[in-house]
Amino acid sequence: MKKAIVTGISGQDGSYLSRLLIDKGYEVHGTIRRSSSINTSRIDDIIAEHESSGRLNLHYSDLLDSSSLSNLITNIQPDEIYNLAAQSHVAVSFKNPIFTTQTGTLGSITLLESVRYLDKEVKFYQASSSEMYGGDFIGSLNEESPFNPKSPYAASKVFAHNVTKLYRETYNLFAVNGILFNHESPLRGETFVTRKITKAVGRIAMGIQSKLTLGNLDASRDWGFAGDYVQAMYLMMQYKNPDDWVVATGETYTVKEFAEKAFSAVNLNWEDYVTTSEKYFRPNEVGYLLGDPSKARKNLKWKPEVSFDQLVQKMVEHDINQAKKEATLLKESLISPTWENPVVN
Ligand code: NAP
Ligand code: G4F
Numbered sequence: 001m002k003k004a005i006v007t008g009i010s011g012q013d014g015s016y017l018s019r020l021l022i023d024k025g026y027e028v029h030g031t032i033r034r035s036s037s038i039n040t041s042r043i044d045d046i047i048a049e050h051e052s053s054g055r056l057n058l059h060y061s062d063l064l065d066s067s068s069l070s071n072l073i074t075n076i077q078p079d080e081i082y083n084l085a086a087q088s089h090v091a092v093s094f095k096n097p098i099f100t101t102q103t104g105t106l107g108s109i110t111l112l113e114s115v116r117y118l119d120k121e122v123k124f125y126q127a128s129s130s131e132m133y134g135g136d137f138i139g140s141l142n143e144e145s146p147f148n149p150k151s152p153y154a155a156s157k158v159f160a161h162n163v164t165k166l167y168r169e170t171y172n173l174f175a176v177n178g179i180l181f182n183h184e185s186p187l188r189g190e191t192f193v194t195r196k197i198t199k200a201v202g203r204i205a206m207g208i209q210s211k212l213t214l215g216n217l218d219a220s221r222d223w224g225f226a227g228d229y230v231q232a233m234y235l236m237m238q239y240k241n242p243d244d245w246v247v248a249t250g251e252t253y254t255v256k257e258f259a260e261k262a263f264s265a266v267n268l269n270w271e272d273y274v275t276t277s278e279k280y281f282r283p284n285e286v287g288y289l290l291g292d293p294s295k296a297r298k299n300l301k302w303k304p305e306v307s308f309d310q311l312v313q314k315m316v317e318h319d320i321n322q323a324k325k326e327a328t329l330l331k332e333s334l335i336s337p338t339w340e341n342p343v344v345n
Contacts, residue, residue, distance in 0.1 A: 003078045006030045007107065007155040008085030012187045013127070015042040017082060017230040021054050022046065024234070029076050030126065030242070031061035031068075031085065042187050063107030070114040077118070080237050082125045084159075089191060090131060093153035094283050105163075112167045112175065123174040123237050126164040129157045130248070135286030142292040143179065143244045149285040160203025164339055165244065172219020174242045178233050181248035183289040184311060185226040186318035192257055194223065194315065197262050202319030203271055205266040206327045211273050215280025219254040220288045224249045225306035225314070235300040249304045256313065265316040 004021050008014045018028045028050075032040060040047065040058075043081040058229075061068035073081070086104055087093065093100040098111050106278055115122045133141050134148030149155040161177050168175040188195040193214065203209035232247040256270075263270035268325025296302045306314070329335045 001025060001027050002080065002081060003029065003076055004080045004241070005072060005076060005078045006082045006084060007061070007111075008083075008127075009058070010039050010042060011084060011088070012042065012185060012226055013084050013183075013190065013230055013233075015046070015175075015187055016185070016226050017084070017233060017342050018043065019046055020234060022050055026080075027055055029056070029057045029059060029078065031074070032058050033062055034060055043182075063103045063110070066110040067107070069110050069126075071115040073111070073118065073122070077120060078090065078122055079120075080123045080128075081111055081115065082126070082129045082233060082237075083108055083160075086127065086152070089150050089164045089189070090153045090286070091155075091280075091282050093151050097152035098153045099303070101156045101201065103293050104153065105159045108160035109163050112163065112173065115175075116167065118173050118258050119172060123176070123242070124162050124164065124167075125178060125233055125237055128161040128164075128177040128179045128244070129154065130179060130246075130289050130291060131285075131286055132158050132161060132179070133289065135219075135288050138288055140250065140290045140292035142246055143295060150286050151282070154286075155308050161244075162281055166204070168242050169259060176242045177244040178236055179244060179246045179291075180229055180232075181222040181224065181246070181289060183224045183226040183229040183247075184315065187226065190317070194258060195319075197259050198312070198315040199322070200273070200317045201262045201266055201268070201316055202321075202323035203326070204268065206318060207325040208270045208294045208327055208330060211275055211281065212259075213275050214255065214259070214275045215276060215278075215282070216285055217259070217276060218254055219276075219285060219288070220252045220254045220290070222248045222250070222289050222291045223258070223308060223311065225311050228280070228304045228306055232296055232302045235296075235302050239300060245296050245300070246291050246293050247296055247302070249291045250291065250293060251308060252288065252290040253308060259330060261309065261312045265313060
């Protein structure tokens, strides 16, 4: 049985990827951080199903605690490592630049250094990002396009990307960069714009929220479905040689277009509910992202299965169900009302 370590297993991608690896027959070891409130909600069902058999194992670790990472690798002797953990919110990276940089950079080099000294070949996946491109070029971006990071988050991802490539070339490691464009799902964090919108749509439809405040409506993103993208991660790690891969849909839409589609799914006009505030604009913005996934399509035989319209529908449906549950609790006075979703980003 192959063993995989997944850092950041409690995040959106960690949840989809661990499910996929378990289905493929892997023994999965995921890292979680200690927090004052329990933070495993995205993987609770996987824990319930697979922890007792040892197919899913959780370990306390932090990217800043190098001993926790290297001990894990020594003890588990994994076949594959997926480094997904990061402070992944771009706007927050301007407010916590040092923490974002430390987590974004130290984790990758610590893991690569540990892998380098093991006696077996361990494949390494680094979660690179389309944010690294910077968003000035109005055209499609591929593995050769230049990076021009616009945030501490993106700058830290450029470091991790480069060091992964460096270790591949210098020490002949099977070290892979997945340059993933934005990917979303019902499990997306609620402060990213797509989920912030679909959550508000659900709550507005149920009468428990009255408006939605956003930032730059003109930003354009190549949005895919997270379930499809973790499939690409897995395929990269099975390919004959390690490489850098762009994973994207090849279509881009503005935040305004996403909002329009999400509100129209419940027969509402987005303009009646959406306002903007300077609070949600960033000090430096990535305006336009469009990926060219030709290389992954050709060599990995990967393509996205969920379209933009299906993605929006999936997220809205999920958030309507969530809002119905919230409305019931409110009716029974088991929780207090929050008229606008109390998100901060
Ligand atoms: P996410 O939902 O924000 O999950 C991030 C994970 O990292 C969580 O499990 C989080 O733990 C963990 N983490 C954060 N700081 C940590 C630290 N110091 N030590 C250990 N763990 C830490 O992100 P995601 O959307 O799944 O994305 C996965 C990876 O892909 C990230 O590296 C992200 O930057 C990158 N990426 C994402 C996208 C996208 O569109 N989703 C696109 C390109 C690249 P807690 O649950 O305790 O917070
Ligand atoms: O949803 P976002 O916060 O995602 P962003 O900044 O593109 O980053 C995500 O995708 C990256 C891949 O390109 C990942 F590497 C990263 O970890 C993360 O998963 O913002 C998308 C766009 C931005 O242009 C932002 O300015 O939406 C704009 N936006 C407009 N109003 C907003 C809001 N973003 C957020 N979070 N909240 C708003 O109210």
